Amino acid sequence: MRVIQTIEPGYYYHIYNCGINGTNLFNGSDNYEYFMGLYEKYIYKVADTFAWVLMPNHFHALIRIKDVEDIVENINPERVQNPFGVCDAEKITKYVTQQFSNLFNSYAQAFNKRNKRHGSLFEKPFKRKRVDQANYFKNLVLYIHNNPVHHGFCQHPIEYPWSSYLSCISIKPTKLRREAVIGWFDGMANFKTMHNEKVEVIELEKWFEI
Template sequence: MKLENLEKDYYYHIYNRGINADIIFASDANKIYFLKLYKKYLAEKVSTFAYCLLSNHFHVLIRVEKEPKEVIQAFSNLFNAYAKAFNKQQERTGSLFEKHFKRIRLHNEEYLKKLVIYIHLNPQLHLSENFERFRFSSYQTIISKKETSLNKKKVIALFDDLQNFEYTHRHRSLELEEKFKLE
C-alpha cells in the first residue's frame, strides 16, 4: 500500500494498529500516557478534530498545520516514545505498531463529517460498548464544556450545532445496531 503524502492545510485520517493486531494499550493508564505524548509531540503541529483509542488500534482526525516533515517526525517521536515505555512496562521487545501509520487525505466536508462519526462509533463497532460513555474518544470532550486542545468549534460547526452533532451520532449508532441485529 502506497502511503499518502501529508500536505500542509489538509485533513487526514491517521490510524494504526498493533503488529499482528496485538494489544497496544493494555490499560487506561497506557491510553492516558499515549494522549499525553500525543499532546507533547503534536499539539503545535496539527489541529485535532477527533480521536479514539481501542486496545489494539487508534484513529485520529487531524489537519496538518506545520511542514509535513515536521508532522511525520512528530508522529515518529510519539510512536517511538510510546513503544519504548509500553515495551518496558510489559517486559516485551520488538515492534509495537505496524510499520507505517496509515493516512488518508480527506477531500470534502461530507467525508469529514462521516469520519468524525465513524471514529466516535468505534467502541460500538469493535467492542459493543456505548460510544457516548467510552472514555478514550473525543466524543465526550466535544460535548463537554471543558477547555481542550481539540478543535471542538470546527467539529460542532460541521454539524451546525451541538444538538445536531449528538443527534447524528445517535442516529448512526441506532442504524448500526439494527444492521447487526439483522445479520
C-alpha cells in the same frame, strides 16, 4: 502496492494504525493516558485535532496539519530564526512526519519496557489518508466516535472514555477543535442526534477504503 501519502501542511488527514499482528497497544487506563500525553507533546504543535479514539489494539484520528507559518512559530515562538530556512516545504514535511514517529517510538519503548517485550509495537508505516470531501468530515467523526460501539465495548459513544466524544459535548476547555466539529453537524443538538442513531461502521469503512 499501497502508495503512502505524504503528510503536507494545510491539509486534513485521517490517521490510523493498529498493533503489529493485532497485538494490544493499551492494557489499561495508564497506557491510554500516557499515549495522550505523548500525543500532546509531539502532535499538537504540528497539527489540529478534530476527532480521535483509542481502542485496545488500534486508534483513529482526524487531524489538520498546521500551516507552515504556524509550525515554524510553534517550534520557535520568538521567531529569532526559521529553523527550516525560507519556506522549505520539504524539510517541514519531514519534520511533521518525524513528530508522528517520535510519538509512536516513544510510546512503544515505554510499553515494551513495562511489559518486558521487544520489537515493533505499531504497524509501519502508519496509515494516513487525505480528507478532501465535505461529507467525509462528518461521516468520519461519526465513524471514529462509534468505533467502540461497533467493537462491542459500549452501547453509545458517551459510555466510552477514550475518544473525543466527551470533549465535544463538554463545555470544559479543550485543545480539540470542538467548535469546528459541532459546526460540521450544524449545532450541538444535531451532533447528539446523529450520534444517537445507529451508524453502519462497516459501510463507512468501505467508503473510507480502510
